[in-house]
Amino acid sequence: MAGSENSKCRGLRWALIGSVTLNLLVAGVIVGGFVAHDRHPPRPVVGDVSLGAFTEALSPEDRDALRRAAQKRVGDFRDMRQAARTDMTALIAALQADPWNRAEVEQILARHKARTIDRVDIGEALIFERLEEMTPEERRAFAERLLKGAQRFDKRLDRDDNRPPRP
Structure with missing residues (x-):
């Protein structure tokens, strides 16, 4: 045991x-x-909006529109960055303490996780807003670019799966 x-x-x-x-x-x-x-x-207050696989599939105009929409939420991002800095300082202090306080570290990491989820939620809301503004033709073109990106990713995975393991 x-x-x-x-x-x-x-x-x-x-x-x-x-x-x-x-x-x-x-x-x-x-x-x-x-x-x-x-x-x-x-740099601009909000640089390029990164939404994983969606980013590559978006047209330059769509990326610009997402950037402008994200700039309207700059306060949210600023508050999150400030909270992250505060939590980093608290985490370092908690880890340096002897004995360290596990419950305190868990709380700090839980806040970090919640902020990450909040950022993902903001990104999701922004992409939905953009998709609603697209014409049917623009959405189809976006879907086609997304499909091509997914196919490239699958080919890369297949290629990596067939490589012999490194010694």
Whole structure:
């Protein structure tokens, strides 16, 4: 029984280390952006809207329309970024504490998860708004581009599945 609990703790520890590493990488990108801000002109408030596979299938006009729609929600994104910074500071402090408080870390990670879901929900709302504005011909063209992208992805997966494993 003790061995089972030990392996669960070890697995949880590795999952936490992976999560913290990913969050620290994100924080590094953010800090790097602040440091490099003086060297580069400021970007638009909302850059390119990324919606995974949908992004490639959208026409340039659709991407511009989505960007404009996202810029109207800039306050939502700004609030999320500020909350993420606050939570990152809290997470680092919680992880450095001895003993560390698991419940506190769980709460911080739950807030991170909720923000991620909120961002996905905003993206979903934006894509639905755009789809409703499209003509039937534009929607069919979008569907065709989406199909081609899915087929390219499937071919890539098939090609990768047939490669021999790396030593």
